Amino acid sequence: MTTCFHRLDAPDQTLVLMTPQARMPQLLYWGEPLPADCDLDALARSREPALPHGGLDVAELVSWLPEPGRGFTDSPGLAVRRGRRHLYTQFILQSAKRSHDGWDFELGDAAAGLGLSLRLGLHADSGVFSADCRLTNLGADELAVDGLATMVLPIPRHLTERQSLGGRWAGEFQTTREPMSSAAWVQEARLGRTSHHAFPGLLLMEPGTHATQGEAWSVQMAWSGNHRLVLQRLRLGGAQLQAGELLLPGEVILLPAESHDCPTLHMARSSEGLRRLSLRWHRFIRECVLPAMPAPRPVQFNTWEATYFDHDDRRLTALAKAAAELGVERFVLDDGWFAGRFDDRAGLGDWVPCPKRYPQGLAPLANYCRALGMEFGLWVEPEGVSQASELFRAHPDWVMGVPELDQPLGRHQFVVNLALPAARQHLFAQIAALLRSAPISFLKWDMNRDMTHAAGPDGCATARQHVLGLYSLMDELREAFPSLEIETCASGGARADLGILRRSSRVWVSDCNDPLERQKIQRGFLGFLPPEVMGVHVGDARSHTTGRVSDMPVRTLNALFGHLGIEANVLHLSEEDACHLREAIKVYKAERSWLHAASITPIDHLDPGVSATLAIAADGSRALASAIAVGQPHDAILAPLRVPGLSPNWTYQVSLHPLWWPNPAAGKTATSLQTATPLMLPGRALQTSGLALPILREGSGVLVQIQAIQ
Structure with a gap:
């Protein structure tokens, strides 16, 4: 059988897949533009390796999903079974169709009873490619999916360095650059959210690559849950990169005719250094990912570090007045506004205003902010529930966890299992009632709890379904309230990815407002995500997370290139600091119309x-x-x-x-x-x-x- 070629061209690059002998697609070429009349068959033959002694009689190259059934002896791209019987797949190409922006492949394995749908799309303006994978059970028995990458990439041998983003709470998006070693590099996030410690993206580059020089490849996943990246040196030479969702045991069991969709994997390349790569990502996200956002991005004030849980009507109205006088355009009421919420030990899950603090609800404060010329926003954590709450007492079966098994608390709270339709419907009703009760146009959507017992009432793993439930709840709220904006937050920056950004217009990057620490955090963030969604606040002079004291000018300068906000207690500012902050806000407003479409x-x-x-x-x-x-x-x-x-x-x-x-x-x-x-x-x-x-x-x-x- 002949080899077919499937080519995609952007103005500054060419990508070619091949399907040798009607098998799984393989990446043949990704690099500078090829001539339109390039002999792709000759290109393929020029890449055919010689075989050494001591191994198999064929060299099974890295394909879209490398198959042990074809003789691939390194880490496979998929692992599926029926009962205890592991399936050694040998997919056959059934069709390859060219669309206006990509290629669609249909493959099947009759013996294994499997169907596979693959798509590689190209956003030509940014030069970013997007890969999708769907596995279908065509057999008569249920199919267990133990592992499935969205796509596996063969890595050119000259790309010998990797750069990843990790970190911790109040220290997210820290860059680590290291030479590729002979041992496999594995990065996993298995706590139910994107995580502080393992951003779902990676860069691979040649030595000496910097901002304006060198070749680099980059990937990032559009997924807000468990994920896994594997960079592995191959036994016969070269390397592969696998990117996909991390599936817990038994999490995906397909009944006959059911399908499993992998999270989308996005890929970008640059031969002009890391700056060019970042700008590709920024343009793609602006044009293809983010929801429509009203421009300009408003200056906002968040009450958290000024009040914590100590909500008082006089203080809040004074803060609102002072913020408006500085030029703030959105006032966001953070944690502590709802029933029973006097500290972080109670109240979470009961999304009604505290009758003692807000006897008339939130409308008076919201209307006061509106009268001052500001929008009104609100902090919520719909996925969290305190043991001391009406929700927990009424619906303990909605709490994620293994029945009859104790689990550790995080911030004194559990997780509401959004895989359950009844839980989602309840939360939708409560949040919708809030949005109708007062002029609330913005939600800061927090998530402060790692999932240590990610199971439903039946004891089966549910981390994946929780994320899909989260997406569904957000989508339903945005459809019901089209002008609603959502900021994604998870103990700071533990949920920042291209899956959540389809539903969010702002990312709370970190709970750290120290401008010097924030510079490190924001450098990592900007490598993958655009500046206009990067929430950056001017905090108090003494940082609440590091204890470092910083002058007002460096605090405002740090915030200028992102979505500027204030978290400092504006009632305690010196006259000099208030004057500087007011002028800095004027600069931000004067420049933001072009800054938020700029190359930053x-x-x-x-x-x-x-x-x-x-x-x-x-x-x-x-x-x-x-x-x-x-x-x-x-x-x-x-x-x-x-x-x-x-x-x-x-x-x-x-x-x-x-x-x-x-x-x-x-x-x-x-x-x-x-x-x-x-x-x-x-x-x-x-x-x-x-x-x-x-x-x-x-x-x-x-x-x-x-x-x-x-």
């Missing part, structure tokens, strides 16, 4: 004590670059700040923004930027030689304004 990425600086971020307008007419000293600089005189991405032949006017002016006492002399006269420089010079930075002390920063001269 971290940029490399040679000094490890300096964190830099660059925003370039979509039309290239303007840019902003921040440089923040997150530690003591290594050198007495900082290395120049080079600004990539500008038009090399354009001339730009360059100056420092006066609101973030460097401390003149930090050095003996000033740089040319610290004068009243802007510099006129070509884009090529800014990219190549860069700008001399002022002396920056730890915890200070500057904002460089760059304007094209027509």
Whole structure:
């Protein structure tokens, strides 16, 4: 049988799949654009390996789902069984159809009684590819799915370094870059939410790759639950990357004619370094993932660190008034507003206003905020339930867990099993009643509990169905209330992924508001996700999570490139800090119309004590670059700040923004930027030689304004 080829072209790249002998599709080529008349058969033959002694007589290459039944001897792409009988599959291609944006494949294995539907789509404008996989039980008996990747990629041998995102509570999105080792690298999240410690994405790159140079591949999954990434050196050489949902034992049992859909896997590539890769992701997410968002992104105030559970009408109205005077456009009432919620030990699950604190409900406070010119938002945690709650007492069977088995608490709470339709219907009714009772246009949707006993009333695993139930509940609320916006939060940034972002317009990235720690967190976040959904708050001078004290200018500068908010107690601001914050909000409002459509990425600086971020307008007419000293600089005189991405032949006017002016006492002399006269420089010079930075002390920063001269 002949080999067929299935080609997809974007303006700056080509991807080719092949189906040798009508078998499982394999990735043949992904790289720079190929000529339209390229001989793909010759390309395939040029990649055929020689076989060494001592092994099988065929070399089974990495396919979309590598099959042991074909002789693949490394980690397989799928593991299925009927009872105790493991199925060794040998799928045969039945059809391959070209659509306007991709290829659709249908495969079958008559002996195993399985059908497989695969799709590879291309969003040509961003250059991001999307893979989908559906497995169908065509047999007469039930089928247990123990493992199934969405797709498996063969990794080119020159991509020998990996970069992942991990971390912890208040320290999410930490970047780890390491050489690929001979041992398999496995990253798992098995606690029911995306997790603090294991972002469902990965970069693979050649040595020496940085912001503007080198080839890199990147993947991320559109899934908010358990997931698994496996990077494995192959026994015969090369490597494979498997990406898929992590299935608990017995979690997917297919009856005859039933199907299982894997989470979508998105893939991007760059030959121009990591900045280009990030911008691919940002454009794709903006155009294909995010729900329609009203522009501009409003400045918001969140009450959490100002009040915690101590809700008082006088304090809240005073906070609202002070926030409005600063220029805030949305007031968000955080945890502590509902019945019995005087600390984190009770009340969760009873989504009605506390009759003692809010005897007339939330409408008076919401209407007061509206009268001040602000929207009103509300914190909820629909998936959580306290033991001391009416919901728990009425429906203990709705609590996720193994019956008659004790489980540890998290934040003194359990998880409501959203796989249960009755639980979802109850929560929908309560939240809908809240939204109708007051002018509430925004929900901060939190989830503070890992799932340690992810089982339903029958004792069977239900983590996957819980996530699908979560999606269903959110979708139903958004359909019933079309103007409702949702912010995703899970003890900070433990639920940030392309699955939840189809339903959310904002991500609460971390519970840490320390601007220096946030710089590290936000650098990792921006590698995969766009800045306009990145919730960044100006907190109190002394961070509630690290204890570090930061000046107001660095707190506002840190927040400028994201979706700006305030969590500091605005009633306790000094006159100087209040004045600066008010002016910073004016800057944000003046710039956000282009910032939230801009190319915003971290940029490399040679000094490890300096964190830099660059925003370039979509039309290239303007840019902003921040440089923040997150530690003591290594050198007495900082290395120049080079600004990539500008038009090399354009001339730009360059100056420092006066609101973030460097401390003149930090050095003996000033740089040319610290004068009243802007510099006129070509884009090529800014990219190549860069700008001399002022002396920056730890915890200070500057904002460089760059304007094209027509």
